[in-house]
Amino acid sequence: MKSPSxxxxxxxxKLTLPATIGVLMPGQLxxxxxxxxxxxxxxxxxxxxxxxxxxxxxxxxxxxxxxxxQFSGNTGGINKNGKPYGQSSLVCETGKPCRFRLxxxxxxxxxxxxxxxxxxxxxxxxxxxxxxxGQTIQTISFPEHVLDLDNVDGVLVEPGxxxxxxxxxxxxxxxxxxxxxxxxxLKDTQGGGRFTRFLIKPATNPVALTWNFRSPANYxxxxxxxxxxxxxxxxxxxxxxxxVADRITNPVRGTLDFHRISFVPNRPAIEPVSDTELxxxxxxRSFQYFLDWSSRKPASLGIPQDRSTFNDLLTVGGGGxxxxxxAIGAERGWISRTEAITRARSILRLxxxxxxxxxxxxxxxxxxxFFYHFLGIxxxxxxxxxxxxxxxxxxxNTVELSTIDxxxxxxxxxxxQSYFDRTTPEETEIRTLAQTIYDQxxxxxxLEPGSHQFYLGWKPNELREGPPFNIPDAQNEGGYSSRxxxxxxxxxxxxxxxxxxxxxxxxxxTHPVPISVHCAWQRDCIKNGIVxxxxxxxxxxxxxxxxxxxxxxxxxxxxxxxxxxxxxNSRQAMLAAMxxxxxxxxxxxxxxxxxxxxxxxxxxxxxxxxxGAPPIACNPVPDQDGTIAYYGMINAVSxxxxxxxxxxxxxxxxxxxxxxxxxxxLPDAFNNDISQRRMNLPSAANRAWVxxxxxxxxxALFAIDQGPMLxxxxxxxxxxxxxxxxxxxxIQRSLARLNTPRQYVLEAExxxxxxxxxxxxxxxxxxxxxxxxxxxxxxxFQAPTEARYQISVRYSNDNFGALETVALQFDNTPIGxxxxxxxxxxxxxxxxxxxxxxxxxxxxxxxxxxLTVSVSGGDSFGVELDVVKLDLIQ
Numbered sequence: 001m002k003s004p005s006x007x008x009x010x011x012x013x014k015l016t017l018p019a020t021i022g023v024l025m026p027g028q029l030x031x032x033x034x035x036x037x038x039x040x041x042x043x044x045x046x047x048x049x050x051x052x053x054x055x056x057x058x059x060x061x062x063x064x065x066x067x068x069x070q071f072s073g074n075t076g077g078i079n080k081n082g083k084p085y086g087q088s089s090l091v092c093e094t095g096k097p098c099r100f101r102l103x104x105x106x107x108x109x110x111x112x113x114x115x116x117x118x119x120x121x122x123x124x125x126x127x128x129x130x131x132x133x134g135q136t137i138q139t140i141s142f143p144e145h146v147l148d149l150d151n152v153d154g155v156l157v158e159p160g161x162x163x164x165x166x167x168x169x170x171x172x173x174x175x176x177x178x179x180x181x182x183x184x185x186l187k188d189t190q191g192g193g194r195f196t197r198f199l200i201k202p203a204t205n206p207v208a209l210t211w212n213f214r215s216p217a218n219y220x221x222x223x224x225x226x227x228x229x230x231x232x233x234x235x236x237x238x239x240x241x242x243x244v245a246d247r248i249t250n251p252v253r254g255t256l257d258f259h260r261i262s263f264v265p266n267r268p269a270i271e272p273v274s275d276t277e278l279x280x281x282x283x284x285r286s287f288q289y290f291l292d293w294s295s296r297k298p299a300s301l302g303i304p305q306d307r308s309t310f311n312d313l314l315t316v317g318g319g320g321x322x323x324x325x326x327a328i329g330a331e332r333g334w335i336s337r338t339e340a341i342t343r344a345r346s347i348l349r350l351x352x353x354x355x356x357x358x359x360x361x362x363x364x365x366x367x368x369x370f371f372y373h374f375l376g377i378x379x380x381x382x383x384x385x386x387x388x389x390x391x392x393x394x395x396x397n398t399v400e401l402s403t404i405d406x407x408x409x410x411x412x413x414x415x416x417q418s419y420f421d422r423t424t425p426e427e428t429e430i431r432t433l434a435q436t437i438y439d440q441x442x443x444x445x446x447l448e449p450g451s452h453q454f455y456l457g458w459k460p461n462e463l464r465e466g467p468p469f470n471i472p473d474a475q476n477e478g479g480y481s482s483r484x485x486x487x488x489x490x491x492x493x494x495x496x497x498x499x500x501x502x503x504x505x506x507x508x509x510t511h512p513v514p515i516s517v518h519c520a521w522q523r524d525c526i527k528n529g530i531v532x533x534x535x536x537x538x539x540x541x542x543x544x545x546x547x548x549x550x551x552x553x554x555x556x557x558x559x560x561x562x563x564x565x566x567x568x569n570s571r572q573a574m575l576a577a578m579x580x581x582x583x584x585x586x587x588x589x590x591x592x593x594x595x596x597x598x599x600x601x602x603x604x605x606x607x608x609x610x611x612g613a614p615p616i617a618c619n620p621v622p623d624q625d626g627t628i629a630y631y632g633m634i635n636a637v638s639x640x641x642x643x644x645x646x647x648x649x650x651x652x653x654x655x656x657x658x659x660x661x662x663x664x665x666l667p668d669a670f671n672n673d674i675s676q677r678r679m680n681l682p683s684a685a686n687r688a689w690v691x692x693x694x695x696x697x698x699x700a701l702f703a704i705d706q707g708p709m710l711x712x713x714x715x716x717x718x719x720x721x722x723x724x725x726x727x728x729x730x731i732q733r734s735l736a737r738l739n740t741p742r743q744y745v746l747e748a749e750x751x752x753x754x755x756x757x758x759x760x761x762x763x764x765x766x767x768x769x770x771x772x773x774x775x776x777x778x779x780x781f782q783a784p785t786e787a788r789y790q791i792s793v794r795y796s797n798d799n800f801g802a803l804e805t806v807a808l809q810f811d812n813t814p815i816g817x818x819x820x821x822x823x824x825x826x827x828x829x830x831x832x833x834x835x836x837x838x839x840x841x842x843x844x845x846x847x848x849x850x851l852t853v854s855v856s857g858g859d860s861f862g863v864e865l866d867v868v869k870l871d872l873i874q
Contacts, residue, residue, distance in 0.1 A: 046270065046271040046273065046655075047270075047658075048269070048271070049269040049270075049660060049662045050264070050265075050268040051169060051264055051265070051662060052262055052263045052264075052661070053070050053260070054069050054070055054071055054120060054122075054261040054262055054263065055069040055070055055100075055120065055258075055260070055261045056262075057097075057098045057099055057100050057259070057260075059696055059697045060090050060690055061605065061606075061674060061689065061691060062604075062606050062690060063688035063689075063690055065690070069120050070661065071120070071122055071663070072124055072293070072307075072699070072700060073120055073122055073124060073234075074125050074126055075120050075121070076126075077116070077117075077119075078115070078116060078117040078118060078119055078236060078238060080111065080113070080114050080116070083109070083114070084108070085104050085105060085106055085116035086104040086116030086118075087103050088101065088102055088103075088118060089101050089103075091257070092690075092694075097259065099173075099257045099258060099259050100257065101255060101256075101257050102117070102237075102239070102257075102258070104239055104253065104255075106252045107253065111241070112241055112242050112244075113242065113243075114241040115238050115240045116238070117183075117236060118237050119234050119236045120234065120235045120236075121233065121234055122234060122235055123145050123147040123232075123233070124293070124308070124309075125145070125309075125310075125311045126142065126234065127140060127142065128140055128311070128312050130376060130377070130383075132362075132378050132380070133362060133363075133383075134362050140377065142296075143233070145296060145311060146189055146232060146233050147165075147233070148229070148231070148232070149164060149229040150162070150164050150230055151163070152164060152265075152663060153288060153291075153663075154291055154292070155291060155335050156284070156287070156291055156334050156335065157333060157334050158284075163266060164265065164266045165263040165265055165266075166212065166214060166264050166265065166266055167211060167213065167214075167263070167264040168210070168211040168235065168262075169264050170184070170198075170208070170209040170210075170211070170258070170260070171206045171209075171258075171259040171260040172200060172259065173204075173206040173256075173257040174203055174255075174257075175202070175255055176202055176254050176255055177202055178202070178251045179199055179200065179202070180199075180200045180239070180254060180256055181197050181198070181199055181248045181249075182197065182198050182238070182239065182256065183195055183196075183197050183236075183239070184197070184198070184236070184238075185222060185235070185236040186213055186232055186234075186235055187222065187227070187233060187234050187236065188227055188229075188231040188232050188233055189231050190228055190231060191225050192221075192222070192225040192227045192228050193221070193222035193226075193227050194213055194221060194226065194227040195219060195220055195222055196211050197246070200256070206259045206260075214229075235261070265662060271652070271660070275648050278648065279637070279647075279713060279716070280717075281665075282634070282665060282666065282709070283709075283710060283717070284332075285664065285665025285666070286665065286666075286713065287329050288665075289308070289703065289706040290304055290325045290326070290707075291329075291335075293701065295311075295314055295377055297377040297378075299378050299379040300350065300377050300378065300379040302322070302343045302346040302347040303315070303319055303322075303347060303350065303375060303379070304318040304319060304322045304703040304707075305318075306374060306702065306703060306704075308664075308700050308702075311377075312376060313374055313376075314375040315375075315704065316372065316373065316374070316402070316406070316408075316409045317402070317408040317409060318408075318702075318703025318704050319351070319408075319409050319412055320412030320413070321412060321706070321707020321708065321711065322347065323347060323348075323413060323415055324412050324415040324419075324711055324724070325707065326416070327340065327415060327420075328710060328711075328720060328721070330419075341426050341427065344420065344430055345426060345430055348430060348433035348434060349433060351365070351371070351433075352433045352437045352440075354440065356379075357369065359461075359475070360460060361459075361461065362380075362381070362383065364381055365379065365380055366381075366401060366406075367458070367460070368441070368442035369406075369440035369442050369511075370402070370403065370442075370458070371401070371409055372399050373399050373402040373405050381399055382399045383399075400456075400459050400469065401457050403456060403457055404456070404491070404500075410438055411500060411725065413437050413438060414728045414731060415721055415728075417728060417730075418723075418725070418727055419724050435730075439510045441504075441505075441508065441511060442511045443504075443505035443511045444513060445458075445511075446458060447505075447513055451488065451490060452513075452514070452516060452517050452520035453488075453492055453498075453517075453520045454491045454498070454501055454502075454505075454517075455480045455481050455489065455491075456481040456489050457469070458473065458478050458479065458481070459478050459479055461476075461477065461478050461479070468481055468482050468483060468484070468489055469482065470482050470486065471486075492522055493522050493534040493618060494521055494522065494523045494531055494532075494533055495540040496539075496570075497543060499544045500543065500544055500547070502517050502518050502521075503548075503734050503735075503738070504730075504734065505517060506518065507734025507735075507737060509730075509733070514874035515737050515872075516874040518555065518556070518558070518738055519559065523564065525618035527576075529572065530572050530573050530576060530615075531564055531569050532573070532617060532618045533612075533616070533618065534617065534618045535600070535611075535619055535622055535623070536577075536598075536612025536613050536614065536615075536616045536617020536622045537599040537610045537612045537617075537622075537632075538573070538574060538577055538597060538598060538599035539599045539600055539632065539635070539708065541569070541570040541573045541574065541616070542570060542632075542635040542636070542708060542712070544566070545570060545712070545715075546635070546638075546708045546711040546715070546721070548722065548725050548731070549567075549719065549726065550566045550567035550570070553726065553735060555738060559742070567639070570639065571640065574639065576613065576616050577596055577598050577613040577616055577632075578593070578646070580596075580598075580614065581593070581596035582596065586626075588672075588676055589673035589676060590627065590670065590671050590672040590673070591626065593649075595650070595670075596633060596650075597629045597630055597633040597634075597669075598611050598612060598613045598632060599612075599629050599631070599632035601627055601668060601669040601698065601705075602668070602700070603625055603677065604625070604671050604677060605677060609623040609625070609627075610622075611627055625671070625676060626674075626677070627670070628669060629668060629669040629705065630666045630667065630669065630705075631705040631708055631709045633646075634650070634666070634712065635712045637713055637716045638716040644716060651666075654666055659697060661699070667699050668698040668699075668701055668705055669698040670695070670696065670697045670698065671695065672695050673694070673695070674692065674694060674695070675693040675694075736784070736786075737785060737786075737787070740784070740872060741783070742871070742872045743871050744789070745869055746851060746869070746870070747765055747867055748767075748768060748777060748779070748853075748865040748866060748867065748868070749765065752778050753775075753776050753777045753778045754771065754775035754776055754777060755769035755770055755865070756770045760830060760831045760864070760866075761831060762832070763796075763864075764794070764867045768796065768865060769865045770863075770865075771854075772855065772861075772862035773804065773855055773856050773860065773862060774854075775854070776852055776853065776854040777853045777854075777865060779851045780849065780850050781848075781849055781870075782848050783844045783845065783846055783849060786844065786845050787843075788840075788842065788843050788872070788873040789841060789842055789871060789872055789873060790838035790839065790873055791810075791815065791838060791839045791840050791842065791871075792839070792869050792871065793808070793835065793836050793853065793868050793869075794834070795820055795823075795834060795863050795865055796823045796824075796829060796830050796831065796832055796864045797820040797823050797864070798822075798823065798824055798826075798828065798829035798830045798861060799820075799821075799823070799825065799859055800859050800861070801859035802858050802859055803821065803822070803857075803858055804819070804856065804858030804859075804862065805817055805818070805820070805855070805857050806819075806854070807853075807856070808839060808854075808868075809851070809852040809854075810842050810849065810851055810852075812850070815839055815842055816840070817839075818836040818839070820836075820855075820863045821834055830864055840873075841873050851868060851870075853868065
């Protein structure tokens with residue numbers, strides 16, 4: 001199940017939009033987004049960012065975007081007693097930047113103390129609605145997510161010391177004919193606050209207002225309780241009808257345009273001159289996601305949010321990046337090891353609780369060891385859409401048990417198991433919890449028996465459910481993922497996600513699957529030598545390498561296929577995507593040599609798309625609308641020094657574009673001309689568009705985008721996550737099993753002991769060994785891994801009487817015998833060969849082994865031994 005679109009959220013914003021906006025133009029930045037200084041290394045200007053932009057109204061495309069600011073906070077209307085004094089809209093005019101317009105009308109009643117305005121949450125949601133039983137709807141607030149104005153990065157250790165906010169900077173315009181008094185408020189979560197007022201005179205152009213909220217001369221205390229600077233939550237802009245005590249009166253009707261809202265920090269963000277420092281800065285900002293946007297509720301503490309704007313939607317797959325992120329943070333000294341231990345243990349305790357699993361649709365984290373795609377803040381399956389008023393077809397609204405997300409989560413779990421390797425009780429517990437989580441996954445449960453491919457997911461029996469989960473399980477407790485025609489929906493084509501799931505499932509000690517599963521997914525869609533994924537999204541070539549160094553660890557070849565170098569396959573796929581974006585045959589305004597991250601993202605219309613490049617997509621018409629995601633480019637950094645150079649070029653261009661945010665770093669995605677969106681994309685219909693042309697930047701951040709960037713950056717720097725995964729005993733077991741020989745072919749003539757060498761044209765190597773009754777032959781081989789085999793013998797027997805008995809011993813232990821059948825008479829049968837019914841199975845451990853073949857009885861002419869084969873039992 002993909003992330004739910006923003007339009008599916010509850011409407012808590014209380015903002016109204018006009019039916020039409022008029023002529024809509026690009027949402028440009030007002031004034032200077034950044035300042036430039038010379039780059040002595042290249043002659044290009046380096047970027048200095050002096051402000052942390054809260055909102056500049058440049059990225060609003062749909063009506064839902066109107067409800068979120070660039071701090072991932074919600075934005076909403078303020079009206080006394082909920083009366084409709086104010087209405088808000090976005091105004092975009094030809095040749096001018098977009099602006100937020102607040103209109104008010106106090107004449108609807110006689111309340112002289114009426115007020116209206118707009119609030120901006122400074123850090124995540126103020127509140128939202130949720131259900132934990134599928135029926136009762138609750139309002140959940142998030143007072144634990146606050147903005148620390150004294151230390152905006154929290155526990156993250158920043159070079160140069162703490163970063164803080166000093167002033168609010170506002171750019172507004174009064175388009176009317178009368179003076180306006182604007183009240184600005186900062187409030188915390190404990191009822192404290194500070195405010196000030198500005199007189200705004202009518203003007204043709206915006207004016208800049210600066211509020212030093214730290215200076216007692218520049219603020220008043222709200223309600224007798226001062227602002228707690230370390231727990232700030234909202235920034236309010238209020239128009240009061242009147243305030244007798246302060247001698248304030250505003251026009252009964254009026255308009256105020258907001259062009260830009262930002263914070264002035266104690267020091268600017270400066271693009272580093274050094275490439276190493278540039279990558280370090282990006283890595284630190286990516287790590288910060290898992291500090292800023294992980295749940296702080298006791299029941300779900302530490303599980304990351306799916307995206308920065310949804311405090312109540314937690315991602316299990318994102319947890320697979322959160323756990324190695326903690327290892328990186330501790331290793332880099334950005335957080336203490338103690339802090340990392342506390343956070344990791346919280347996540348693992350939640351994921352390991354056996355009582356949290358079961359077939360119930362409510363109150364469970366998963367089933368048979370697999371996890372649901374999304375969790376709520378109660379640490380259980382997300383029931384965000386499971387309201388009584390939900391549409392009768394809940395197939396797209398209820399959360400599935402996810403094979404892919406379970407795989408991602410487990411990779412992170414095993415990374416934590418390897419990193420926290422000390423003998424303290426806390427780290428010992430982490431390792432034990434990690435093994436419990438891995439061992440409890442019942443991999444065969446989601447393995448489709450016909451194809452040996454993994455189902456995409458499973459859902460418990462819902463109140464109202466239909467396709468695509470209508471293949472019942474054996475217990476009739478739920479249904480597997482299916483297609484519209486009723487066929488199984490599986491991980492069918494090659495993708496890094498399929499590789500990850502296979503790797504984990506094969507290595508299980510408790511519920512393993514056959515190693516043949518590795519060869520079950522399709523890898524025959526090849527373009528220009530590249531084994532392609534179906535969507536052609538770059539992330540499908542990049543996720544495995546985030547955890548496992550595919551340059552040094554090769555997966556085995558499948559029967560009838562050449563060995564695929566998956567590391568090189570990913571490199572070539574990225575190169576093909578970059579070349580495609582540079583050539584840009586579709587003419588997208590965004591594509592280019594530093595804008596080639598064609599991968600899954602939430603597009604300008606709020607819909608999720610697996611954007612893909614045609615040269616690396618098996619899909620003949622992959623999704624494209626010109627949107628580029630930065631993580632698709634940054635992930636390439638660990639694929640060699642040539643790709644590191646390309647990543648740095650793309651990253652520096654991001655600064656030049658004005659995309660780098662003072663607090664949050666890179667945005668998720670961008671599009672230079674949203675008018676080029678493809679209207680045939682499924683999510684493009686029925687959108688409440690605010691504007692339909694211009695540029696767009698996705699300022700919401702996503703766990704499964706920030707996480708891979710972080711891991712690839714660290715691996716390029718130190719190889720830390722690669723080492724952790726490669727030394728994990730569960731991964732070592734899996735790789736050993738995957739690389740287990742499928743067959744041992746033991747030539748009789750290469751053995752030792754008794755017997756006479758004979759020349760036969762139809763024999764393997766044209767040579768056999770004649771064993772008479774009472775003679776033996778010993779064949780030796782070395783096994784690198786443990787596996788189970790069955791044994792067969794190819795022989796000839798020119799027989800005139802009783803049949804000989806052929807017996808086999810493995811390491812001096814008898815394993816069976818058979819009667820050597822007649823293959824011909826009068827000397828004609830010695831060049832005709834037959835194979836017995838297999839004997840065994842035998843368990844072969846790593847090491848040297850002996851297989852002894854003996855012949856007894858028969859017609860005294862013996863048996864000619866050609867080849868003994870050991871075939872792997874899948």
